[in-house]
Amino acid sequence: MSLTPSLFPELIQALIDDIAAHAEEVTELDQAIGDGDHVFNLQRGLQALHEHASEIAPLDWVAAWQKIGMTVMAAVGGASGSLYATLFIALAKSGRDKVIDISGFSDAFLQAVEAVKLRGKAEVGEKTMLDVLVPVALALRDEAAAGKSLAEILDRLCQVAADGVEATRDMLATKGRASFLGERSKGHIDAGAKTAQLMITAIAAVLKKSCD
């Protein structure tokens, strides 16, 4: 894989645009069963990354992930801030001893998602961003192992992410603020799952374009 963090400025811009386009929708979701700040938290993080984009672009992946993690950690706050910071710091840690091709990345990503589960003391099925991150990580591993093309893999991940979001709708929230609502949390999509999906899809679009 010839992808490098030089793509990073473009990726961040795509994420900023995509989250902005869905800001109201996400806020409505987080207001229904959370506290309504999720989109602002994410946007603060993306903005901070945007400001550091030119520093990150020349780095190797491991250094880039570390820097992304530290930037998110200091900029975001909230539940999602610590979880995404954990994701990237763990990605850097488990990527350190790997060749970052698709297969190396899929391993590292799976380990990073495990770190998120540990940080949040959460599992799949609790109506959180993990309901997107975990199936996406698993699908990535499987597709990579099956030797699919990058384009095929990306399409598959987008599909898995979309399914993951939709699955949160009928779940009972048992982690995060939505859990305070008990049964009242059912019938609403989780905001953090939704933004995870949006970001994965936006990243996929950029990657597909850059590999054409």
Add this chain to the structure above:
Amino acid sequence: MSLTPSLFPELIQALIDDIAAHAEEVTELDQAIGDGDHVFNLQRGLQALHEHASEIAPLDWVAAWQKIGMTVMAAVGGASGSLYATLFIALAKSGRDKVIDISGFSDAFLQAVEAVKLRGKAEVGEKTMLDVLVPVALALRDEAAAGKSLAEILDRLCQVAADGVEATRDMLATKGRASFLGERSKGHIDAGAKTAQLMITAIAAVLKKSCD
């Protein structure tokens, strides 16, 4: 005049009923250019008088007015409380050396209204209860001096009171809370003038009935 404070319980009941019937209207007036508590202030006073009605009934007029004044003073508060307390205490004071027939009462009442003017540092034309009390006191003196019958006098006072209220509508308030609104006070009837008229009219009705 054979009227005595034995009428007092009946008078108070009539005032309570009449003010209750107009409570919303008065509140709207006091809210438009005052602070909206006028009717509650009056009702608190009437209620206190009602509770003391049987003590007041056997008294002579001077003692009754003194007791009424002290009761109002302790029960009402606000601008209207001190003004009505002043009215009755002054009535007792100036009635002390008089025969309380219509002419004696009209003299005493005029002096009492003067005391209210002093207490409030106000004159006719400032959009207050004085725009009812002063013309009523003057008309009472004139009609009494002209030797009119009680019924005729009472009808005339009711008319003067009604005119007095109506006259406050276009006045600029320069006393009381309504004065804070400046020009914005115009176009609204003064609540204190309105209740003064309501009470005078209700008292007149009881007196007329009891003299039939």
Add this chain to the structure above:
Amino acid sequence: MKKFIDSPDTLLQTSLQGFAKAHADIVQFNPDPRFVYRNVRKTGKVALISGGGSGHEPLHSGFVGVGMLDATCPGQVFTSPTPDQMLAAAQAVDGGAGVLFIVKNYAGDVMNFEMAAEMLDLPNASILIDDDISLPKTHSIGRRGVAGTTIVEKIVGAAAENGADLATCKALGERVNRATASIGVALSSCTVPALGHPTFAIADDEIELGVGIHGERGRETVKMMSASEIVEQLAGHIVDELKPAAGQAVLLHVNGFGATPLIELHLIYELAWQYFSKRGLIIQRSLVGNFTTSLDMAGCSLTLTLLDEDMQGLWDAPVNTAALRWGC
């Protein structure tokens, strides 16, 4: 109306009972006639008595205690108290050095305190507070007393505690009052419990400039502005009024009307601090919080007091009340 209330008729009395229990180390409550008075009393001290309609809490009862007031007479919500309350309070806290009534300039308060003063058989004097500059100085009944009352009560309270005599306390209070200017802005009306609905209606994009503290409309209704613009308006009026010289020491008081959160009041404070500092004033002392409220009104007022050394020392003197406490 949604309020914690059993009935508008019992709200005040029950609330005062609770207040006295919650601050039993500082005050007692006499239920009839209604007054709040401090536990620690001193003979030979001028007794300071204030009061007015309720609904402005912590003003005044939150200021009863060592270093501030001796007693307060709470009236019904937004209704001045009655002379018998003031007489009973005066008898209870008289220390033999006379009684000073601190009265906000409202017709009802003025007249009821006046009646009490006429009937009181003790040496007494009164101070009228009229710090609200939203009305012209020439207003027919004078200007209203608003948040500057806290400043006067604190400073005169310290002087009385230190043994100043009645005439000195009165003169000091009038000096502080003259050195003080306030002006407020409301974002919402308030709801008087007995009425059950807001006193005035206001559009979503409008605010009331120059409001009093009884939910009455202000001097003018204007379009919503940024916090900086609001501060510029309010602080500008204050500077025009007091015309302070550069280098003047001041006390800056940002007072919330009840429903405005501290995060906003501290923002207003910072913006006002910058405004006054730019004009060369030295903000020596500060007070930020909900002190002179209008029930559940959203809004705030700015108060500036030009300080001299004497006033500043008295401001710093120990005070131990429910709402203001330092140095003891």
Add this chain to the structure above:
Amino acid sequence: MKKFIDSPDTLLQTSLQGFAKAHADIVQFNPDPRFVYRNVRKTGKVALISGGGSGHEPLHSGFVGVGMLDATCPGQVFTSPTPDQMLAAAQAVDGGAGVLFIVKNYAGDVMNFEMAAEMLDLPNASILIDDDISLPKTHSIGRRGVAGTTIVEKIVGAAAENGADLATCKALGERVNRATASIGVALSSCTVPALGHPTFAIADDEIELGVGIHGERGRETVKMMSASEIVEQLAGHIVDELKPAAGQAVLLHVNGFGATPLIELHLIYELAWQYFSKRGLIIQRSLVGNFTTSLDMAGCSLTLTLLDEDMQGLWDAPVNTAALRWGC
């Protein structure tokens, strides 16, 4: 939305600048990373650090000062602060006896403080506050930390000031937390500045029982009730939870959510006082006011702490912060 604000992006920082200026005798503000810390520091003292989303003022920054907290890390409105704030605060106030983090039990707070603790190169420990009994004890992520936080911070603050070591402070805080139960009711939602409209809609005749402090809906929406009925519900839940014995000494805290006037909070206090007294409890100490707020939410919570002599003495110990001050 009508608020005093220039922009949601600058509100917090400007407000904290104002807060620090208004209380310059007690605290300083470090703008980046954002933390508030006390002027008077002591070597050999355990450093107490708290923090959480903003919008709950005076909690926590109003509790920084002698006898209470050493530093606080304010996050964005209703958003937990970041680990770098906690690390910087810890470095700034470390007195050589370790750092105790006092954390309200919310996913974001817990995780961010946890990350800071992992990275901090100083002896440290944490206390999780989970006094909100509106959720069952068995709730999947445990109960929330709400108004009881003030009680824990005051009592542990006094112990730390007296020289208690890290383990003792932690154990004491956990003991106070276990002895404390809170439950709240909202009459209105609140408006987060960045959002611009109320977080939830509520009918004119409905209230939310068992709310947290972030404008989230409560455990159930019920019809409006009288103040006495509300107190019976809230206090009943607390008694069921703590099962206090007759004769037990308690601290009763009535906490306003921001837009409820003191006159109502003192009414609630009186009704709660009567409720608990009838059940034989001895209300030894009280705290009534807006301490753990939810921006401009109307509503309140009841908090009861079962006191032992040790806790009562530490509650009474001198404290000198912006929001709580006595004995010094």
